[in-house]
Amino acid sequence: MRVKVFNGEGCRAKGSDEVYRALTAEVRSQGVQDRIEVIEVGEEHCPGYCTLSPSLLVEPSGMIYQDVQVRDAPGLVQNLVEQQEPLSKKIYSPRKLEEIPEEQETDFFGPQLFWTLRNRGRIDPESIEEYIAMDGYQGAAEAILEMEPEEIIEEVKVSAIRGRGGAGFPAHIKWKAGAGARSDIKYVVCNADEGDPGAFMDRSILEGDPHSVLEGMIIAARAIGSHHGYIYCRTEYPLAVRRLSIAIDQAMGYGLLGENILGSGFDFHLQIYQGAGAFVCGEGTALQHSIEGKRGMPRPKPPRSTDKGLFNRPTVLNNVETFANIPQIIVKGGKWYSGVGTEKSKGTKVFALSGDVRNIGLVEVPMGTSLRTIIFDIGGGIPDKKKFKAVQLGGPSGGCIPEDYLDLPVDFEAISQANAIMGSGGMIVMDESTCMVDMAHYFMDFIQDESCGKCTPCREGTKRLLDILTRIKEGQGEEADLDRLESLSAYITDTSLCGLGQSAPTPVLSALRSFRKEFEAHIIDKQCPAKKCPALLHFEVDPEKCASCGQCYRHCPAKVISWQKKESAEIDKEKCIQCLTCYEKCRFEAIE
Numbered sequence: 280m281r282v283k284v285f286n287g288e289g290c291r292a293k294g295s296d297e298v299y300r301a302l303t304a305e306v307r308s309q310g311v312q313d314r315i316e317v318i319e320v321g322e323e324h325c326p327g328y329c330t331l332s333p334s335l336l337v338e339p340s341g342m343i344y345q346d347v348q349v350r351d352a353p354g355l356v357q358n359l360v361e362q363q364e365p366l367s368k369k370i371y372s373p374r375k376l377e378e379i380p381e382e383q384e385t386d387f388f389g390p391q392l393f394w395t396l397r398n399r400g401r402i403d404p405e406s407i408e409e410y411i412a413m414d415g416y417q418g419a420a421e422a423i424l425e426m427e428p429e430e431i432i433e434e435v436k437v438s439a440i441r442g443r444g445g446a447g448f449p450a451h452i453k454w455k456a457g458a459g460a461r462s463d464i465k466y467v468v469c470n471a472d473e474g475d476p477g478a479f480m481d482r483s484i485l486e487g488d489p490h491s492v493l494e495g496m497i498i499a500a501r502a503i504g505s506h507h508g509y510i511y512c513r514t515e516y517p518l519a520v521r522r523l524s525i526a527i528d529q530a531m532g533y534g535l536l537g538e539n540i541l542g543s544g545f546d547f548h549l550q551i552y553q554g555a556g557a558f559v560c561g562e563g564t565a566l567q568h569s570i571e572g573k574r575g576m577p578r579p580k581p582p583r584s585t586d587k588g589l590f591n592r593p594t595v596l597n598n599v600e601t602f603a604n605i606p607q608i609i610v611k612g613g614k615w616y617s618g619v620g621t622e623k624s625k626g627t628k629v630f631a632l633s634g635d636v637r638n639i640g641l642v643e644v645p646m647g648t649s650l651r652t653i654i655f656d657i658g659g660g661i662p663d664k665k666k667f668k669a670v671q672l673g674g675p676s677g678g679c680i681p682e683d684y685l686d687l688p689v690d691f692e693a694i695s696q697a698n699a700i701m702g703s704g705g706m707i708v709m710d711e712s713t714c715m716v717d718m719a720h721y722f723m724d725f726i727q728d729e730s731c732g733k734c735t736p737c738r739e740g741t742k743r744l745l746d747i748l749t750r751i752k753e754g755q756g757e758e759a760d761l762d763r764l765e766s767l768s769a770y771i772t773d774t775s776l777c778g779l780g781q782s783a784p785t786p787v788l789s790a791l792r793s794f795r796k797e798f799e800a801h802i803i804d805k806q807c808p809a810k811k812c813p814a815l816l817h818f819e820v821d822p823e824k825c826a827s828c829g830q831c832y833r834h835c836p837a838k839v840i841s842w843q844k845k846e847s848a849e850i851d852k853e854k855c856i857q858c859l860t861c862y863e864k865c866r867f868e869a870i871e
Contacts, residue, residue: 280359281338286319287486288518289479294349295333301352302335311360321404321487321522387638390657392619394627395603396643398488404522407529410490416535418606422498423543426609428458431502435605437613439625444470444561444598445673445702446778447624447691453595456585457503460593465505467496468589468596470566471512471519474558475674476725478705480629481599483641485512485519488603489526493536493549495602498609500547503595508549511566513556523551558675558729562777563596564588565731576731577777598703600629620646624690628701634671634708637662642706644689651685654708665710669793673702675722675729676782678789679715698789700782714811715794716801720748722786730780737780740771744787753814756802764791813857822847824869831861831870 284299302317331345337359344355393399402409410416422431436451457465469492473481485492496508512520527549530536538546552570560566560575567589569575588594604626608616617625624646630653632642637659644653650670654660661667669679678699680687687693694701709718727741747764750756768784775781791798800806807815820831825847832842837856842848848869850861862870 280315280340282315282317282359283336283338284317284319285321285332285334285336287321287483288516289483290332290334291518293332297349298333298335298347298352301349302356305352305356309356309360311356315356315359318403320402321483386659387640387657390648390652391643392627392645393643394607395484395600395629396488396641397607398491402488404487404489405525407490407526407533410488414610415490415606416494416530416533418609419494419497419501419535420541422501422609423541423545426501428502428504431498431609432458434608434613435502438608438616439613439623440601440604440608440616441624441691442597443600443604443628443703445676445700447701450597450601453585453597454499454502456583457505457593457595460503460585462593464507464590464592465503466589466592466594467500467503467505467508468567468570468594469496469508469510469602470561470563470596470598471510471516472554472561472566473513473516473599473703474556474561474729475676475703475705477631477633477707478674478703479631480641480704482516482519484599484603484629485516486522489519489522490530491603491606492523492599493526493530495597495605496549497536497540497547498605499595499597499602501545503593505595506546506548508547509570509589510549510551511554511560511570512551514553515556520551520553527551557731558725559731559777559779562779565777566596567594574731576733577779579776600704621688621690621693623692628689628704630704630706632658632706632708634706635661635665635710635713636708646690647688649686649688650680653689653706654685658708661708661710663710665712667708668711668713669709669715671707671709671718671722671786672705673700673782673785674705675725676700676779676785677702677705678785679709679718679793680789681793698785698792700785712809712811714807714809715790715797716748716751716807717809717811719787719790720745720752723748723783726779726783730783734774734776734780736771736774737776737783740767740775741780741783743767744771744784748787751798751801752812754801754805754812756798758799758802760802761791761795761798764788810859810862813859816857816859817852818850818855818857818861819852819871820848820850821869821871824867826867826869828867830864830866834860834864836860 286295286299299319306312306315306317333347334345336343398413432451432454440450441447471481536549554560554569557575560569562577563584565575565577584594620626627643627645629643633639642657667682669681671679680697680699684697691701723745727745730737730741732738747760768788771784772781800808805815827845829842831848832840839851839854840848
């Protein structure tokens with residue numbers, strides 16, 4: 280019997296590592312090591328929701344436990360040994376306990392299709408033997424021993440896979456250019472610098488299935504004639520770095536990396552480079568400068584990286600999710616892969632679903648699945664009976680999509696119709712309590728802070744956009760500011776050096792197009808309809824609604840609320856710091 284504890288960085292933040300150690304100790308304490316094996320796997324494979332972690336999966340029964348605490352370990356192990364009914368409050372089931380559903384029968388998993396996350400919940404990410412048992416490295420073996428480089432690229436072309444890093448550039452075109460470049464040294468680089476707020480797709484794959492990325496890079500190296508590769512992973516991902524290091528050492532030990540791979544005479548050496556966390560290093564040329572030991576700043580194109588990239592040599596760069604898909608394309612064929620998706624967007628896409636949605640977690644769906652299916656069927660809809668307002672796709676460089684576009688299919692072309700981009704896969708859901716001015720201000724503040732400063736349009740333009748949004752938030756905006764936002768955004772988009780600057784105004788423009796009235800309310804009426812901008816709010820206590828409970832008085836950080844038992848509270852408006860605490864703590868809606 281195997282007890283798999285999902286122990287990625289996100290799960291560890293909620294105590295999964297302590298649960299893992301407690302279960303391991305309890306198995307030893309009860310002397311049942313010969314009957315129960317406790318292992319840890321990445322959160323990418325988690326069969327539950329992030330909101331209910333720590334989670335674990337029991338095999339072969341398939342029982343899924345959620346919200347497990349250290350104190351549950353003794354009873355849980357005893358129940359497993361005695362094969363009793365599971366702890367009812369911990370089991371995942373939307374139905375009665377005795378009707379535990381198969382994974383595919385649940386609302387969360389039913390519409391999903393696991394290709395990138397194919398080893399979800401199945402393997403120990405620190406065991407190359409378990410990866411090989413799931414047909415791991417079969418694709419690399421076929422590519423090296425049985426296929427010519429041209430055949431590999433042709434298979435990738437037939438699959439029609441496009442880069443999953445955000446731009447959606449066809450992988451085979453990039454690989455063909457790299458293969459055709461004349462140089463005795465070429466590089467394959469994996470972009471694992473995942474910097475979008477709310478995104479954790481790449482990190483989870485690296486933590487849960489690192490060998491799939493290594494295998495994809497080996498195949499790419501064989502296709503273009505490269506013998507050197509780098510995985511650029513941010514330092515903030517310590518578990519991913521550790522498991523990648525283990526995977527590289529194991530692959531070297533099995534003759535799958537290094538010199539003379541599988542006795543073929545083909546060499547490929549791979550190493551990890553840890554980035555310092557600069558958002559701009561997600562851009563390919565800035566990433567390459569960082570590996571070279573320079574400041575991470577983009578350069579003009581052309582030349583393209585496939586002509587002159589890392590160390591001025593031809594370089595093929597793809598992101599984690601793209602490489603993780605390549606082994607299956609070689610093993611099962613390009614036609615198999617292109618059999619799913621839309622006309623121009625094939626395969627599946629992994630999204631990090633978060634924000635104001637019931638079921639937060641990783642979601643993998645066929646290209647063409649509607650936003651409504653992802654948010655309401657898989658995600659469970661909006662909690663607390665609130666209304667859907669928008670979904671932010673593509674992170675700080677993406678746009679917000681309003682309710683009118685919920686039935687839009689998720690693919691590269693369709694998303695652009697809603698003035699947004701798919702990006703790497705971050706999907707942040709917002710309910711009616713979200714202020715779109717505040718949202719635009721948040722993303723512009725992030726972008727302005729992360730701008731490398733190399734080109735004037737991005738460095739100065741984003742600062743001016745942020746200044747205008749700040750004025751509007753603080754009730755000092757004027758109607759002409761809306762025209763300024765649009766004209767300045769157009770200038771930044773047209774003249775910035777790299778993709779970060781060119782897409783920087785997108786969150787502002789998309790919010791302005793879909794929620795212009797909300798901007799006008801801040802400027803003309805000096806009101807924030809969502810009640811989120813403190814400078815536009817004034818607080819009063821409605822004596823008729825006040826229950827005299829004193830909660831506002833107890834939680835007020837500025838101590839400006841007076842209250843006595845059996846009497847209504849009062850707020851000193853002159854001293855109020857407008858922090859919203861009283862409004863959020865009042866259960867009787869007495870704060871207006």
